[in-house]
Amino acid sequence: MDYRLTDAQREWRARARAFATEVVAPRAAALDAQVDPAAAFSWEIVEAADERGLRLAPLPPEHGGAGTDFLTNAVMLEEIAAADMGIAVVLAQTWKFAQLLMELGTPDQRDRWLPRLAKNPRGLMAASFTEPEAGSDNVLTYAGVDGGMQTSATKVDGGWVLRGKKHYISNSNRADVLLPFARTDPNAPVKDGCSAFIVAGDHPGVRFGVVHDKMGERLANNSEIFYEDTFVPEEDLLGAENSILSDVARLLRGSNAYAGICTIGVARTALTRAIKRAKVRVQGGRPIIEHSVVAAELGDLWAKLEAARTYVYRAAWASDHADPFDPKMAAAPKLVASEVAFEVTRHSLEIFGGSGVMREVGMEKLLRDATIFLHSDGTNTIMRKKIAADLAARTDEQLDLLWDW
Numbered sequence: 001m002d003y004r005l006t007d008a009q010r011e012w013r014a015r016a017r018a019f020a021t022e023v024v025a026p027r028a029a030a031l032d033a034q035v036d037p038a039a040a041f042s043w044e045i046v047e048a049a050d051e052r053g054l055r056l057a058p059l060p061p062e063h064g065g066a067g068t069d070f071l072t073n074a075v076m077l078e079e080i081a082a083a084d085m086g087i088a089v090v091l092a093q094t095w096k097f098a099q100l101l102m103e104l105g106t107p108d109q110r111d112r113w114l115p116r117l118a119k120n121p122r123g124l125m126a127a128s129f130t131e132p133e134a135g136s137d138n139v140l141t142y143a144g145v146d147g148g149m150q151t152s153a154t155k156v157d158g159g160w161v162l163r164g165k166k167h168y169i170s171n172s173n174r175a176d177v178l179l180p181f182a183r184t185d186p187n188a189p190v191k192d193g194c195s196a197f198i199v200a201g202d203h204p205g206v207r208f209g210v211v212h213d214k215m216g217e218r219l220a221n222n223s224e225i226f227y228e229d230t231f232v233p234e235e236d237l238l239g240a241e242n243s244i245l246s247d248v249a250r251l252l253r254g255s256n257a258y259a260g261i262c263t264i265g266v267a268r269t270a271l272t273r274a275i276k277r278a279k280v281r282v283q284g285g286r287p288i289i290e291h292s293v294v295a296a297e298l299g300d301l302w303a304k305l306e307a308a309r310t311y312v313y314r315a316a317w318a319s320d321h322a323d324p325f326d327p328k329m330a331a332a333p334k335l336v337a338s339e340v341a342f343e344v345t346r347h348s349l350e351i352f353g354g355s356g357v358m359r360e361v362g363m364e365k366l367l368r369d370a371t372i373f374l375h376s377d378g379t380n381t382i383m384r385k386k387i388a389a390d391l392a393a394r395t396d397e398q399l400d401l402l403w404d405w
Helices: 007-032 043-051 070-083 085-104 107-119 244-251 255-280 292-321 332-351 353-357 363-374 380-392 396-400
Strands: 125-128 152-156 159-170 177-183 194-197 206-211 222-233
Touching: 007 043, 007 070, 007 085, 007 363, 043 085, 070 085, 070 255, 070 292, 085 107, 085 125, 085 159, 085 177, 085 244, 085 255, 085 363, 107 177, 125 159, 159 177, 159 206, 177 222, 194 244, 255 292, 255 332, 255 363, 292 332, 332 353, 332 363, 332 380, 353 363
Parallel strands: 125 177
Antiparallel strands: 152 159, 152 177, 159 222, 177 194, 206 222
16 A cells, blocks of 8 residues: 655645745734634635635636645645644635535536636635534434424525524534535435535625634634525525435545644644643753653654544545445544543643743644544544444344445
């Protein structure tokens, strides 16, 4: 098996690394420290990403991108997250929902909405999914019609009317194009009764509420969205009616690889700093890396992080190549990466001793950021349940072949 990156992938990594070190890193700490969560967002950084060809990289050239694949995108996100997770999330959200629009959109939808994104150097995307009473309930295999999102889309002459509230939505208050998810069949369980639509961020029927004050990943805004009798013309239904959740599972199979690699980027920075600190911090007459207990801990942390990192890259590669795609690969990599990254970041902070919790050192920011994906993009409890459900559904013969890939 050839694990080497291609020349093109190395070029994209270099581009992302330069963006991270030259644009993101110098601004991240000050933006993270803003008291007002909305002020932690930077249009300057978004515009710099646009200038460097990163904002819409996965889209095909005719729509303003470069046609980068899931693995290349993961390589770039790791570099960006190593400077700041929030900026990586801002781009990852736009990438995956632009990809969804590209895959599911009709030729007319692509011709109308993708040029809008491409022409706007601040053009970002968001998909509104989570609601105050429906988070994990949206992805559980629950057959009751009372579970899952309750935002409704009612058919009227010429289109649909959306009514409901979403919250915790990444990029929402900053998005130029929104993909709202809503119940189009109130008599079906959520997995069989939801559809998605394409709506402009400045649509008069869309109102943004509170920007949530998060503990980490602060450079990415998350906010409430209110759909208040929002009319959507019939031609802006995305994909087939009532099928969006199945379509998302099929088309965004690399989404959790994006989430997983963002946590790896944070942990990579934390561990690198810890190793450098251990080489110069002298206690007991010698650098602490020469004390066996510290050396052994750093060795364990590196091994765990590198194993998780390799697994996420495999998941991203599988999203590009595997046929059929193993559904567990849309859950397990994020589960593994987020928990390993949290452990690595927490222990890396402890290498700094008392200074680790001081804000001016920067380690506590990394720990706050590493905490986010323990629940974001689906809680890890739900990731475990999805994996177990797939295992339970397999025959004995299929289980005997479980390790073949």
